[in-house]
Amino acid sequence: MLTRPLKDIDRPLAGHDDPDGKNAATSGFGDIVIAILIGIFCFAAYNANMRAIPAGDTYGARYMPFSILRNHSVVLDPILDIIAQGRIPPALGEDTSAFWITHARGPHYVSTYPIALPIVIAPLYIPAVTYLDARGWDPHLVDQVARVMEKLVASLIAVASVALLYLLLRRRAPSGTATLLSLVYAFGTTTWVISSQALWAHGPAQLLVVATMLLLTGPRIESPARLRVVMAGFLCALIAANRPPDAILATALGLYGLRWAGPRRLLFVAAGLVPVALTVAYNLMVVGHIAGAYALFVRPHDYNDDILGGIAGLLVSPTRGLFVFSPFLLFIPFLFPLAMRGRAMRDLTLLMAGAIVLQIVLYAMVDWRQGMAWGPRWLGDGLPMLIWMLPPIVAALSRPGCMLFGMACGVAILIQAVGAFWYVGAADAGMGLGERGPDRMRPMWRPENAPFVAELRHPPAAFDLLRRLQGNIDQIEVVAEESGGAERLIDAAGWALVDSRSPTDAMILVDGRSVAGTGTFFTRPDVVQTLGETSPAGWRMRFPVGALAPGRHELAVLVRADPGGEPRLLRQLSFDLPADSPAWRQDQQFQRSADLARQRLAEHQRPEGYWLTAFTGVPRFEAPQDEMNTYLNAVMLDIAGPAATGTPLADVLARTRRFLAEQIEADGLVRYHGRPDTPTIGTLGCAITPDSDDTALVWRVAPGASGRDRLAAALETIGRFRREDGLYRTWLAERAQYRCLDPGRDPNPADIGIQMHILLLLAQENPPAARALCEALTTRTADDDLWVYYADAPPIVILRLAELQQAGCPLHPPPSRLRTDVPGQEIWVQAAEALSRIRTGAGSCLETNRLLERLATEDFAAVSRMPPLLYHNDLTASVRRFYWSEDIGYALWLRLYYERQRIGWAAQDCGEEGR
Known part of the structure; x- marks a missing residue:
């Protein structure tokens, strides 16, 4: 037993447990x-x-x-x-x-x-x-x-x-x-x-x-x-x-x-x-x-x-x-x-x-x-x-x-x-304290991350309280790249000593952001001559100007006296970055933003090769939850594919293409949440009924090694759900066989976006069927019952209109259908329209540059704060869902940037003429 017998416990504590508090004494000498x-x-x-x-x-x-x-x-x-x-x-x-x-x-x-x-x-x-x-x-x-x-x-x-x-x-x-x-x-x-x-x-x-x-x-x-x-x-x-x-x-x-x-x-x-x-x-x-x-x-x-x-x-x-x-x-x-x-x-x-x-x-x-x-x-x-x-x-x-x-x-x-x-x-460092995802707390439960375990993997901390820091920033210059490239560099140099010895390392902050670091120090003859200090004290760091705008900036150097020690401020100086030509400067900013967009897409992609989709219960990006679906990943390949050529993003998209190809089932059909045996089923999705939309999307962008027999079977199944008016239904099963569905007023609607995706696949595989669908769709684009999943989310439809025109099926929905009342979504409508105009030869250099600038400002703050609304469920269903994707926002930006570079707008100043 941990305690003494109850009769002993009930006794006073040697005169110090005063039940009534009357004898509580002040402290004696x-x-x-x-x-x-x-x-x-x-x-x-x-x-x-x-x-x-x-x-x-x-x-x-x-x-x-x-x-x-x-x-x-x-x-x-x-x-x-x-x-x-x-x-x-x-x-x-x-x-x-x-x-x-x-x-x-x-x-x-x-x-x-x-x-x-x-x-x-x-x-x-x-x-x-x-x-x-x-x-x-x-x-x-x-x-x-x-x-x-x-x-x-x-x-x-x-x-x-x-x-x-x-x-x-x-x-x-x-x-x-x-x-x-x-x-x-x-x-x-x-x-x-x-x-x-x-x-x-x-x-x-x-x-x-x-x-x-x-x-x-x-x-x-x-x-x-x-x-x-x-x-x-x-x-x-x-x-x-x-x-x-x-x-x-x-x-x-x-x-x-x-x-x-x-x-x-x-x-x-x-x-x-x-x-x-x-x-x-x-x-x-x-x-x-x-x-x-x-x-x-x-x-x-x-x-x-x-x-x-x-x-x-x-x-x-x-x-x-x-x-x-x-x-x-x-x-x-x-x-x-x-x-x-x-x-x-x-x-x-x-x-x-x-x-x-x-x-x-x-x-x-x-x-x-x-x-x-x-x-x-x-x-x-x-x-x-x-x-x-x-x-x-x-x-x-x-x-x-x-x-x-x-x-x-x-x-x-x-x-x-x-x-x-x-x-x-x-x-x-192992706890991921800056992470904000759903699994952000998981590292906190790993025994190996316990501080009293992890910190013992290195020597004891140095006794650095009384360390004396000396040093200065002697030079800040903007120089051209030695290789002759267009990128400018900032060249900073100075010296630092801690208790007459070299510091462990030094790093540079520009406007509060870390841009360079070094652990290499060299002898400075002037320091030796002036101070008599013989330890290597000199440091020099060069780093690209990057996204720094012309004007005044703050450069600070922090040094650490010992490994793991507190970074200490050596000096902080202001410097002026001279302006370059507007076109050159803009191009440099866009290049940096493109690298950042690719980086974020790579970081956000799961190891299996997919991106998650966020969904909310209201048409506002508030308290989003995540799910995995094949739709977003197929659209990602459509939008970002051309922009990935020759970049690290190509390997990222290759993983997505393999993942989607694996979702094609034996009968050639594809489900919105992937195969029923996908590990995400039960956590990020459910074994939903196969649908014509995702089947058409995946077969068009990621057929993989699946045989033509599977594609033929898929097209045959889709054909069985063709309505008398020539349009195709969404769900590839009878109502009694629905799984994981919350249908709306029409349990199996023919949505305009789905018709577009099926038409694009048929244009490749069965042109006569594509022409028939185009004829059926041409006179119906204004019908309310076709705007099931895109009534409040037109960007994808706008993008598909340009593709359909190139495929020989120009459609002309009412302009009101291509607008949105959802706050913050107008810029994504503009981005989709700009990309569509470029693809049809009517693009504007000035409009494209302005959109790229607006979206990339503050490291894509607008993209993360208000990502594009891609689609929603049938709004007549019992539960509403609105689906958003920050990653599609990056993909749209990269595609606009790619088209800008391809056309040659990057080499000119658009001015104000608009083209």
Whole structure:
């Protein structure tokens, strides 16, 4: 058994379990001495690794205290360059890699994160500011001092929370137990690797929680002292001001505090309103949103639909699980009734337990991967509450239980030690933290991605906290390619030293985006002569101008002192990129966009050779889901095929062609979701009834090695579903044999798009039948009952009209049928019309270039934000479906670009004449 017999458990905890709370004592001198000694020990241990473990989230708290003291400002404008660390601050409403910076109301920039932390710690920076005033505010020196201050202040905050936690635990446990649990909290939780190593908001959150609990659990008296009530109310509210998600924890403590304050509860509330009012005032007057910059930073992909999976991930995943990184905490849920001992603390314990559970559920509703960080970072704020619940549990443990608890504590400390001395972010690379697909959480469950496993694959991290950085950017020039090519290059050169030796590597950012890097350094005679430094210090990097527009740009160089170390800003300079001829410049932009479009198509293609289709329940691209179908992949071959010749995309499309050929069944028919034995059936599709549309599409673009007998059988089957009016039905089965279908008013319609696809196949295989279908279709293009799947999605029909004209069957649907009311789709109608005009010899150079520019802007932002709507189901069906494809958007762009190059428009300036 893990616990002692029940009769022993029910006994008081050696005078420290006070059922009524009447004897809860303030800490004696001996306890204060022990707390100080624990703090000194923790401070030494926290700084033993001689490095910080920061992230972009901590840059605001690292640098803002300097600006608060020197510039008397809480906006980032005076320190924008150093806090951006080579990245470009975002424009209003936009994102950049400098996610820790937000464009606020007016011209100002603010920290994305609450400013309570930098304001509170600013007084601790006074010695550092005084030192810099005396030595000079050289950017390298400022950065070095800021890094040291971040580590010292973070470790001091963590030390304070440990010391106060010991005093708090003494109210529930003997000195030995309190010491043990305090040290386990200090070294067996993320207090070590997160709170003590950088200025995350989690360290102050823990300190505020402990301090508030210390005030609320003191000796019970009828009317607590005013100062104590004011402090408790102020600190309780400051918990939420410091980190908004902790408002849940603050609420639990606040509810208990209202009862604890007794007749002075109004004073308790008034004190709490002070940080709340200041925070709201800052949010409204500076940020421009009552919820602060946090609210401006949230994006739809930050949410998580699988709440149960999120809870499991937060608690037991090998990469972020609280009970994995601190397994001793498992004793709390398994032995929670023991934590309820003592009537005085029962209500507080229940409130805190409820708050922690609620916070876990809240975090499970968002992307619980938590960015680049060590372990269960988000749950660190509630650790003092969890540790508070342990004393009665530990007191009740039997000898085997104590041994098991001790082993769990030892494992937790070893895990955190790996983080303190090894963690450099290598584990995060395998977690796919930037992925947004449906399987984005899968890497988080792989044991090999556990940080305490993955980080041990490399040597311990270097002691780089005091490294001194020197260097400069000496040259930024725009030069012609040495081979004589048309591409221009940017040639950047300079030097860098770290503690009089060569850095590990250096990389260049232009406008915040990484463009080049090197690990090669050479001797610079001028550096040797001037500084007496003989280590190779020179670096030189050349990179293509690429998509950079003429004008002013920011070039920054970041260097790493040691492998896995934090990139540090060497210098940041502005440079002007001179304009080239408009036609040349445009062509360069289009070439880059074409490479990007091909790259994305290759990345999005599944290993089996297909692309997924997104579908929604409304004619808006909101909350899309994915499916696999043969239709999109056949259309992809149709559109992108000509544009793939001589490019890497040819191999990509070859895989698609093989995949589609494999979907042709023995009877020659093809199903929308592929063969019934396709692995995607049941997850990304179902074994649906074969149809004439996909059969015609696949046979035309990917016949593969299938024999002519299969094609003949397929055409015969399609012919059996030819109506008396000469048009062909969709589904190649009788109604009683339908599978996985939700038909509309007409259970087997003859859609205009399907007629076009069948006609194109018949034009190859049976010209007389094609002519008959053309005659039947010519007089029917305005009929409502033919516009089943393309009524709100005309681009595919527009593209097919040009092909049919080339095949000898010109059709003229009413112009109103070739328009759309779906928001954001007009540009895709224009793209389809432009491509159709080019194919019929009526294209416009100017129109094509404008469309290519609009679609490729900001790396195809328009394509990903509002992809083309390809088709929809029968809108008279019980459930509506609208089908979209970002990848078809890239294919359409590439096809337009290909036709532009083929015609020769790339070699001329279109001007304004339109042709």
